[in-house]
Amino acid sequence: MMGGLRLSMAWLHTWSGLLVGWILFLVFAGGTASYFRDEITLWMKPELHRAAPAQVTQAAAADRAQQVLAQRAPGSPRWYLALPDERNPAVKADWIPARPAAARGEGAAPKKRTRRAFGSATIDPATGADLGKVRDTRGGDFFFRLHFDLHYMSALWGRWIVGFCSMSMLVAILSGIVTHKRIFKDFFTFRPGKGQRSWLDAHNATAVLALPYHLMITYTGLVTLMFMYLPSGVNSVYPERSAAFYQDLNGGPGDVKPAGVAAPLAALGPLVERASSAWHGAAVGRIVVNLPGDANATVTLTQQEGHGLTHDLPSVTFNGVTGAMLTDPGKQSGAAVQTRGVMYGLHVGRFADPLVRALFFLSGLAGCAMVATGVLMWAVKERPKHNKKHGMGRIGFGLRLVDGLNLGSIAGLLLAMPVFFWANRLLPAAMAQRPEAEIAWFFMAWAVAFVAALAWPSRPMWRLQLGLGGALFALVPVLNAATGGAGLATSLAEGIWAIAGFDLVCLGLGLMLLYAAARLRMAPLVKKLPLAGSAA
Amino acid sequence: MTAFAHPLANPALVAAALCAALSGWMALSLAMARHWQNQHGRGTAPTPQQSRNLRAAGAAGLVVANLLCLFVWDGAQGWIAWLGMLTAMALAAAVALCYAPRRASVLAVACALLAGALLFCAAALHAL
Numbered sequence: 016m017m018g019g020l021r022l023s024m025a026w027l028h029t030w031s032g033l034l035v036g037w038i039l040f041l042v043f044a045g046g047t048a049s050y051f052r053d054e055i056t057l058w059m060k061p062e063l064h065r066a067a068p069a070q071v072t073q074a075a076a077a078d079r080a081q082q083v084l085a086q087r088a089p090g091s092p093r094w095y096l097a098l099p100d101e102r103n104p105a106v107k108a109d110w111i112p113a114r115p116a117a118a119r120g121e122g123a124a125p126k127k128r129t130r131r132a133f134g135s136a137t138i139d140p141a142t143g144a145d146l147g148k149v150r151d152t153r154g155g156d157f158f159f160r161l162h163f164d165l166h167y168m169s170a171l172w173g174r175w176i177v178g179f180c181s182m183s184m185l186v187a188i189l190s191g192i193v194t195h196k197r198i199f200k201d202f203f204t205f206r207p208g209k210g211q212r213s214w215l216d217a218h219n220a221t222a223v224l225a226l227p228y229h230l231m232i233t234y235t236g237l238v239t240l241m242f243m244y245l246p247s248g249v250n251s252v253y254p255e256r257s258a259a260f261y262q263d264l265n266g267g268p269g270d271v272k273p274a275g276v277a278a279p280l281a282a283l284g285p286l287v288e289r290a291s292s293a294w295h296g297a298a299v300g301r302i303v304v305n306l307p308g309d310a311n312a313t314v315t316l317t318q319q320e321g322h323g324l325t326h327d328l329p330s331v332t333f334n335g336v337t338g339a340m341l342t343d344p345g346k347q348s349g350a351a352v353q354t355r356g357v358m359y360g361l362h363v364g365r366f367a368d369p370l371v372r373a374l375f376f377l378s379g380l381a382g383c384a385m386v387a388t389g390v391l392m393w394a395v396k397e398r399p400k401h402n403k404k405h406g407m408g409r410i411g412f413g414l415r416l417v418d419g420l421n422l423g424s425i426a427g428l429l430l431a432m433p434v435f436f437w438a439n440r441l442l443p444a445a446m447a448q449r450p451e452a453e454i455a456w457f458f459m460a461w462a463v464a465f466v467a468a469l470a471w472p473s474r475p476m477w478r479l480q481l482g483l484g485g486a487l488f489a490l491v492p493v494l495n496a497a498t499g500g501a502g503l504a505t506s507l508a509e510g511i512w513a514i515a516g517f518d519l520v521c522l523g524l525g526l527m528l529l530y531a532a533a534r535l536r537m538a539p540l541v542k543k544l545p546l547a548g549s550a551a
Numbered sequence: 552m553t554a555f556a557h558p559l560a561n562p563a564l565v566a567a568a569l570c571a572a573l574s575g576w577m578a579l580s581l582a583m584a585r586h587w588q589n590q591h592g593r594g595t596a597p598t599p600q601q602s603r604n605l606r607a608a609g610a611a612g613l614v615v616a617n618l619l620c621l622f623v624w625d626g627a628q629g630w631i632a633w634l635g636m637l638t639a640m641a642l643a644a645a646v647a648l649c650y651a652p653r654r655a656s657v658l659a660v661a662c663a664l665l666a667g668a669l670l671f672c673a674a675a676l677h678a679l
Contacts, residue, residue, distance in 0.1 A: 227637075378638050
């Protein structure tokens, strides 16, 4: 009975893992990089490495941002401000641009709101200077969006695809636990140089030893998008207007109609101070100003992250003209909202201090390794069967396809990621459409690698792509120092840890990839006939 | 967050927790036949008493790491930091057992001693 269950779970594990593995590797790699989203963005703006803006109070920063936005975003229906914190010395401002006069007042105005429709600025909190335009880039946000929106398709499609893959991942993890016969006996076991046995050991170690993380990140990942995947509950209570639901959930400004009467916006600084004192000194993190300059303006302030696991942070809304407090700053959410808040918070890990962030990153790398070893093992196990059937060294179409997909999705992505960083530094700093050009370089490099992988899925191709990716990664510190960033000597001496950390992590990853490429040259093609009959 | 006032005391406690966790995993691994044999030679096995002691020592190392994490970080974050440390140190233990299988017990003892020394340093810094 148990053998039957194990065998059927082994089948389920193999196919639920393999078929989505190539996308999962992208999701894991992009998500792992996103733990250092802010640091990646900073690295990709070398002009800012040495220019740590002067420290000012949150209230002064809010006042300064208000002055800038009043000029930059006239008539905008909504501003979003992120105030400075430990990882972000600048104010990040986004706004919905004013609708063009022709479309205003018409019911059939185009509803399409893409990311590019937003205006954005990175504002020095002390001087009000725009720091963002020194070098336009998506930075770490690119990997963050890539890991659940994908690219070159609507975000909706991307999220459905990623959601399907995540669900498969959850199935693969649970069936993997059932089918792994020796979780405790092989707990610490890794035996290199033994063909299939070594791949299985590596797959087991990276899966079992980081199992709490894998379960958490897969499940909470689905939770972050649960209102999209399982909309019926929300639809039954909010039959028509999901905006009303999100307003109740997030306490945002809601769908207030403009009064059409101009009224000066209240100063944001004093509102920041009042909110902070209502929270016993906890800092304000984000501000949403709805209808600035209109008589119906509201200002919603949300507490800064870092005071607990939850993503569901306390917020308070003020009347944007009179400054009257409209909501209770100490309001507690219901149990369901709090549960979701903690799960969301666990997934994005913004609460984490540097050490816990590093531990999350390490577990994320273990997840990448688990997915990569998993899909590679399928090919390793399949090869002897093909050798038997087609003759030594010849393989059928399916295995050749999997070989190509493995190579293109693993080595190809590891080649494209550093290309993105190199493009950031080698493209002219002031060129138009710069963020799109960087992203195009990323996908061009990946596409070339993928085509080459599908055409020649061979060991020399693995060596070539891993070696190239490794060299590009390992040379990132050199590139950084040579193209105007704070090089390792400077960043270590002056304690610019975000930049030093980025350089060192890239160097480490690069050396690991170069080592992998070198190992592939040393090892013979078929060292030993792989063991048969072990469950994956 | 700040369990001890001295700026170096908390890093010392965190380092002690990492050492205690690694030491604990190494002790637990030595209670297993495969890793014991890798160190002490084929055909040998720990006596039942040795096995029990190793398991108790290993569990103690993990518990010490847990208590230190809960002391340094508040509640829930302490548990997350502990789980993260367990993962990181178990991977380190697997690498150590693969590439230096004969030094398993040396590593376990060295890490335990280092954890103790770091704890002592943290307490001394706090008392200063």
